Amino acid sequence: MSLDVVLGLQWGDEGKGKIVDVMAESYPVIARFQGGPNAGHSIHFGKTDFVLHSVPAGVFRKGTTNIIGNGVVLDPVIFKKECEDIESLGIPVKDRLVIAKRAHLIVPTHSLLDAASEKALGKSKIGSTLKGIGPAYSDKIGRNGLRVGDILTGEFMEKFNALKAKHTAILKQYGLDTDISEKEAEWMKAVDYLRGFNIVDGEYLVNDLLRANKRILAEGAQGSMLDVDFGSYPFVTSSSTACAGACTGLGAAPTRIGKVIGIFKAYCTRVGSGPFPTELDDETGEELRERGYEFGATTGRPRRTGWLDLVALRYAIMISGVTELVMMKSDVLDSFDTIKVATGYMVNGVESDHVPFDVNADVKPVYKEFKGWKRNISICRKEEDLPYEFMMYVKFIEEFTGVPIKIFSLGPDRDQTIVREA
Ligand code: IMO
Numbered sequence: 400m401s402l403d404v405v406l407g408l409q410w411g412d413e414g415k416g417k418i419v420d421v422m423a424e425s426y427p428v429i430a431r432f433q434g435g436p437n438a439g440h441s442i443h444f445g446k447t448d449f450v451l452h453s454v455p456a457g458v459f460r461k462g463t464t465n466i467i468g469n470g471v472v473l474d475p476v477i478f479k480k481e482c483e484d485i486e487s488l489g490i491p492v493k494d495r496l497v498i499a500k501r502a503h504l505i506v507p508t509h510s511l512l513d514a515a516s517e518k519a520l521g522k523s524k525i526g527s528t529l530k531g532i533g534p535a536y537s538d539k540i541g542r543n544g545l546r547v548g549d550i551l552t553g554e555f556m557e558k559f560n561a562l563k564a565k566h567t568a569i570l571k572q573y574g575l576d577t578d579i580s581e582k583e584a585e586w587m588k589a590v591d592y593l594r595g596f597n598i599v600d601g602e603y604l605v606n607d608l609l610r611a612n613k614r615i616l617a618e619g620a621q622g623s624m625l626d627v628d629f630g631s632y633p634f635v636t637s638s639s640t641a642c643a644g645a646c647t648g649l650g651a652a653p654t655r656i657g658k659v660i661g662i663f664k665a666y667c668t669r670v671g672s673g674p675f676p677t678e679l680d681d682e683t684g685e686e687l688r689e690r691g692y693e694f695g696a697t698t699g700r701p702r703r704t705g706w707l708d709l710v711a712l713r714y715a716i717m718i719s720g721v722t723e724l725v726m727m728k729s730d731v732l733d734s735f736d737t738i739k740v741a742t743g744y745m746v747n748g749v750e751s752d753h754v755p756f757d758v759n760a761d762v763k764p765v766y767k768e769f770k771g772w773k774r775n776i777s778i779c780r781k782e783e784d785l786p787y788e789f790m791m792y793v794k795f796i797e798e799f800t801g802v803p804i805k806i807f808s809l810g811p812d813r814d815q816t817i818v819r820e821a
């Protein structure tokens with residue numbers, strides 16, 4: 400059996416949580432493969448709203464196995480709080496969750512380093528969520544990291560202290576001499592809690608499940624435009640958010656990849672710094688933020704908003720080999736007379752259909768305009784109920800990208816989802 404991958408194709412916050420929760424009905428196994436608690440995957444069911452940071456969004460479905468893969472960085476303190484919150488809803492999280500030994504740990508000094516680095520950058524800061532993601536992945540790649548499997552060995556404290564000493568020395572260079580004893584005690588308690596989970600060789604588990612013909616859904620975090628290689632570097636996150644990340648982050652071979660499901664919002668948002676060609680710094684942008692409730696699920700920051708960027712979307716589709724699309728939050732556009740999409744860029748005065756290398760390039764979008772549908776589509780439950788103008792918008796996106804849109808999401812609830820017939 401193959402591994403299907405769900406990816407955000409923009410700058411994160413595309414609605415991956417909702418779609419994975421909906422799709423988990425037909426996947427017995429859901430796996431996170433990269434990122435960490437910088438992610439905020441919102442799920443809304445009945446009267447419950449829940450934001451997941453580290454736990455895969457299949458956890459609310461009975462009978463699922465949820466895997467935190469080796470490519471993830473895990474903060475035990477945030478993880479403990481999240482699991483306790485899930486448990487308080489009556490969900491047996493320990494029975495539904497498995498953690499890869501090779502996943503790396505975020506230690507308390509990682510978030511201090513994140514904050515110190517951002518402060519030193521001043522105006523050119525990345526706008527990080529300050530969860531310690533960059534420093535934790537730096538330690539992983541620099542071969543200093545601490546892994547989940549280490550907590551089960553006798554050398555754990557020795558390794559932890561060596562890493563702490565390294566961090567303390569760097570923090571001193573930043574002029575910081577913070578007392579972390581309280582944070583460290585809380586972290587050690589959370590590590591104890593983590594020991595109570597099923598911690599395994601994730602790569603063997605994933606391949607055993609594939610051999611046993613189990614369908615696995617890999618749940619991406621962040622988005623393609625935040626990818627460490629293909630995003631607007633350095634205004635990116637520190638992991639591979641594209642499809643290839645699912646292979647390295649789970650131990651699954653590229654030949655195992657089945658469907659690549661790309662999620663995008665009917666418009667664009669970005670939180671944090673960095674280029675955003677279609678950004679609207681005006682009343683229209685404000686209307687998108689208000690109607691879409693565009694405030695960060697992890698940090699509460701207001702998100703930057705703008706029109707759909709098809710140049711960036713097509714780029715993300717190319718990098719990951721996306722086979723089908725899911726369009727989220729389409730209902731947010733209900734109120735607009737005119738809707739725009741970027742089909743090209745003017746880069747330093749020259750027309751281009753490529754995402755530029757230089758984050759300082761002067762990029763102005765070339766727009767195509769569409770007539771708005773001006774109807775409440777959040778109540779539509781069948782494709783036939785959707786307005787003509789909406790379907791024209793959809794058709795254009797499909798033609799421009801060459802990929803079919805298989806699902807329309809028209810609101811946060813599970814039933815505000817139209818799955819199109821093939
Ligand atoms: P989900 O999974 C939106 C952004 C941050 C910042 C940059 C680097 O909910 O879509 P980091 O904390 O990784 O050092 O921040 O990446 N960012 C996200 N933006 N959604 C996310 O995750 C994000 N995770 C990181 O705002 O600009």
Ligand code: MG
Nearest residue numbers: 412438439696
């Ligand atoms: Mg988010």
